[in-house]
Amino acid sequence: MIDLYFWPTPNGWKATIMLEECELDYRVIPVDIGGGDQFRPEFLRVSPNNRMPAIVDHAPVDGGEPISVFESGAILEYLGDKTGKFLPRDPRKRSHVLQWVHWQMANLGRMMGNANHFKNYAKNLVSDESQLEYARKRFTGECERLAGVMDGQLSIHQYLGGAEYSIADIISWPWATLLGNLFGDEVWQEFGNLARWREQLRERALLEKGFQKCRELGEREISEEEAGKRRELLFNQTNEKVRSAREEALKQSAGPVSE
Numbered sequence: 241m242i243d244l245y246f247w248p249t250p251n252g253w254k255a256t257i258m259l260e261e262c263e264l265d266y267r268v269i270p271v272d273i274g275g276g277d278q279f280r281p282e283f284l285r286v287s288p289n290n291r292m293p294a295i296v297d298h299a300p301v302d303g304g305e306p307i308s309v310f311e312s313g314a315i316l317e318y319l320g321d322k323t324g325k326f327l328p329r330d331p332r333k334r335s336h337v338l339q340w341v342h343w344q345m346a347n348l349g350r351m352m353g354n355a356n357h358f359k360n361y362a363k364n365l366v367s368d369e370s371q372l373e374y375a376r377k378r379f380t381g382e383c384e385r386l387a388g389v390m391d392g393q394l395s396i397h398q399y400l401g402g403a404e405y406s407i408a409d410i411i412s413w414p415w416a417t418l419l420g421n422l423f424g425d426e427v428w429q430e431f432g433n434l435a436r437w438r439e440q441l442r443e444r445a446l447l448e449k450g451f452q453k454c455r456e457l458g459e460r461e462i463s464e465e466e467a468g469k470r471r472e473l474l475f476n477q478t479n480e481k482v483r484s485a486r487e488e489a490l491k492q493s494a495g496p497v498s499e
Contacts, residue, residue, distance in 0.1 A: 351386060
């Protein structure tokens with residue numbers, strides 16, 4: 241059994257999609273990132289960066305003590321190695337897939353998150369809209385460039401990692417599929433190869449199951465006052481704010497610890 245610390249976001253969906261595609265038994269442990277669950281000491285012992293997703297594998301292949309893994313890229317690579325699925329063993333193919341996994345971690349997710357923040361959330365945090373103009377242009381422009389990078393790759397390969405579906409696709413799809421929210425549906429007309437790949441993957445039943453997992457967690461209606469508190473918690477984190485929780489996590493002796 242695998243414990244998945246999760247909230248329904250693009251990063252969380254990477255893990256649920258992979259777990260479903262690998263047909264592994266797992267249970268979801270909700271981490272309400274707007275409510276502060278990511279600062280709980282028991283979670284910080286699994287994910288010291290206070291970010292989800294994270295997993296604890298209670299049945300690792302070596303038969304030893306439970307293994308905890310944080311960071312979505314590391315989780316998908318770990319599960320690929322555990323199951324022998326979606327991560328080639330051939331060193332050349334494996335290298336190609338992992339390049340695109342690291343590309344997503346360093347580029348697509350980060351830039352999409354920033355673009356979404358400055359387009360949809362920052363307006364609630366600053367009074368002068370002109371302060372946001374440069375940031376919006378910078379990050380949406382970079383997202384458009386990255387869409388072109390994917391489209392180019394998919395013009396010569398069926399999947400991002402080559403001829404076979406892999407963790408490169410699983411890790412990129414949850415963010416890429418939201419490009420329409422950022423640019424409108426015309427983005428799929430401009431990047432036809434990317435649109436083909438997006439729809440092709442959506443036809444995979446287990447991907448869709450992972451994509452829909454526990455969506456109700458993030459659909460609860462909240463007041464504007466609560467929404468403001470959640471924005472403050474999410475977007476104004478400092479070392480000082482998490483120090484006490486981190487120190488408490490270090491004091492605990494039971495349970496798995498990421499090394």
